[in-house]
Amino acid sequence: MAEEKMSEVTKILIAFVCVMITGGVIIATSGVSNEQKASNAVLTHYSNMSRIAQYQCPKAILKHTGEKAYMVSNSESDKETYVTLSYEGTETFSKASCSIDRLGKVTQVLVDGKEML
Numbered sequence: 488m489a490e491e492k493m494s495e496v497t498k499i500l501i502a503f504v505c506v507m508i509t510g511g512v513i514i515a516t517s518g519v520s521n522e523q524k525a526s527n528a529v530l531t532h533y534s535n536m537s538r539i540a541q542y543q544c545p546k547a548i549l550k551h552t553g554e555k556a557y558m559v560s561n562s563e564s565d566k567e568t569y570v571t572l573s574y575e576g577t578e579t580f581s582k583a584s585c586s587i588d589r590l591g592k593v594t595q596v597l598v599d600g601k602e603m604l
Contacts, residue, residue, distance in 0.1 A: 544585035551603040
Protein backbone atom coordinates (compact mmCIF):
# COMPACT_ATOMS: atom_id res chain seq x y z
CA MET A 488 0.00 0.00 0.00
CA ALA A 489 2.86 2.38 0.76
CA GLU A 490 4.29 1.62 -2.68
CA GLU A 491 0.97 2.53 -4.34
CA LYS A 492 0.86 5.88 -2.50
CA MET A 493 4.44 6.63 -3.51
CA SER A 494 3.54 5.76 -7.03
CA GLU A 495 0.56 8.16 -6.99
CA VAL A 496 2.61 10.95 -5.43
CA THR A 497 5.36 10.38 -7.98
CA LYS A 498 2.83 10.54 -10.83
CA ILE A 499 1.41 13.79 -9.48
CA LEU A 500 4.89 15.31 -9.16
CA ILE A 501 5.82 14.23 -12.69
CA ALA A 502 2.57 15.69 -14.05
CA PHE A 503 3.21 18.95 -12.19
CA VAL A 504 6.75 19.20 -13.55
CA CYS A 505 5.47 18.52 -17.09
CA VAL A 506 2.84 21.26 -16.78
CA MET A 507 5.46 23.73 -15.52
CA ILE A 508 7.86 22.87 -18.36
CA THR A 509 5.07 23.20 -20.93
CA GLY A 510 4.08 26.59 -19.50
CA GLY A 511 7.69 27.76 -19.56
CA VAL A 512 8.07 26.73 -23.19
CA ILE A 513 4.85 28.53 -24.17
CA ILE A 514 5.92 31.72 -22.39
CA ALA A 515 9.43 31.59 -23.86
CA THR A 516 8.21 31.15 -27.44
CA SER A 517 5.41 33.74 -27.36
CA GLY A 518 7.34 37.02 -27.17
CA VAL A 519 6.16 40.50 -28.06
CA SER A 520 6.55 41.30 -31.75
CA ASN A 521 8.55 44.31 -32.96
CA GLU A 522 5.33 45.90 -34.25
CA GLN A 523 3.76 45.65 -30.80
CA LYS A 524 6.89 47.11 -29.20
CA ALA A 525 6.85 50.04 -31.65
CA SER A 526 3.15 50.64 -31.06
CA ASN A 527 3.64 50.57 -27.30
CA ALA A 528 6.56 53.01 -27.60
CA VAL A 529 4.46 55.49 -29.61
CA LEU A 530 1.62 55.33 -27.08
CA THR A 531 3.99 55.76 -24.16
CA HIS A 532 5.72 58.73 -25.83
CA TYR A 533 2.39 60.40 -26.64
CA SER A 534 1.16 59.83 -23.10
CA ASN A 535 4.32 61.40 -21.67
CA MET A 536 4.10 64.41 -24.02
CA SER A 537 0.45 64.95 -23.04
CA ARG A 538 1.27 64.75 -19.35
CA ILE A 539 4.12 67.26 -19.72
CA ALA A 540 1.88 69.58 -21.75
CA GLN A 541 -0.79 69.50 -19.04
CA TYR A 542 1.88 70.60 -16.57
CA GLN A 543 3.80 73.16 -18.68
CA CYS A 544 1.01 74.87 -20.65
CA PRO A 545 -1.02 76.29 -17.74
CA LYS A 546 2.21 77.77 -16.34
CA ALA A 547 3.10 79.35 -19.71
CA ILE A 548 -0.40 80.80 -20.16
CA LEU A 549 -0.39 82.16 -16.60
CA LYS A 550 2.95 83.84 -17.29
CA HIS A 551 1.60 85.62 -20.39
CA THR A 552 -1.95 86.43 -19.24
CA GLY A 553 -1.97 86.51 -15.47
CA GLU A 554 -4.91 84.09 -15.50
CA LYS A 555 -4.57 80.43 -14.71
CA ALA A 556 -5.87 78.05 -17.38
CA TYR A 557 -7.74 75.14 -15.84
CA MET A 558 -9.81 73.13 -18.29
CA VAL A 559 -8.51 71.92 -21.65
CA SER A 560 -11.12 72.62 -24.32
CA ASN A 561 -9.28 70.92 -27.19
CA SER A 562 -6.19 68.81 -27.75
CA GLU A 563 -4.33 68.33 -31.02
CA SER A 564 -1.27 66.20 -31.77
CA ASP A 565 0.49 64.13 -34.40
CA LYS A 566 1.37 61.75 -31.52
CA GLU A 567 5.09 61.99 -32.32
CA THR A 568 6.43 65.54 -32.45
CA TYR A 569 4.01 67.97 -30.77
CA VAL A 570 0.99 68.40 -28.52
CA THR A 571 -1.20 71.51 -28.59
CA LEU A 572 -3.68 72.19 -25.81
CA SER A 573 -6.40 74.85 -26.09
CA TYR A 574 -8.07 76.56 -23.16
CA GLU A 575 -11.12 78.78 -22.70
CA GLY A 576 -10.49 81.80 -20.49
CA THR A 577 -12.88 83.83 -18.37
CA GLU A 578 -11.26 87.14 -17.45
CA THR A 579 -8.08 88.23 -19.23
CA PHE A 580 -8.38 86.05 -22.33
CA SER A 581 -11.10 84.22 -24.21
CA LYS A 582 -9.01 81.55 -25.97
CA ALA A 583 -5.44 80.43 -25.46
CA SER A 584 -3.39 77.58 -26.84
CA CYS A 585 0.00 76.19 -26.01
CA SER A 586 2.23 73.77 -27.94
CA ILE A 587 5.11 71.65 -26.72
CA ASP A 588 7.62 69.67 -28.73
CA ARG A 589 8.77 66.10 -28.27
CA LEU A 590 11.32 67.20 -25.67
CA GLY A 591 8.69 68.89 -23.49
CA LYS A 592 9.70 72.45 -24.39
CA VAL A 593 6.95 75.05 -24.84
CA THR A 594 7.26 76.14 -28.47
CA GLN A 595 4.20 78.33 -28.96
CA VAL A 596 1.71 80.24 -26.84
CA LEU A 597 -1.24 81.91 -28.58
CA VAL A 598 -3.59 84.16 -26.62
CA ASP A 599 -6.67 85.43 -28.45
CA GLY A 600 -4.92 84.84 -31.78
CA LYS A 601 -1.75 86.73 -30.82
CA GLU A 602 1.51 84.84 -30.59
CA MET A 603 3.15 85.42 -27.22
CA LEU A 604 6.09 83.05 -27.57
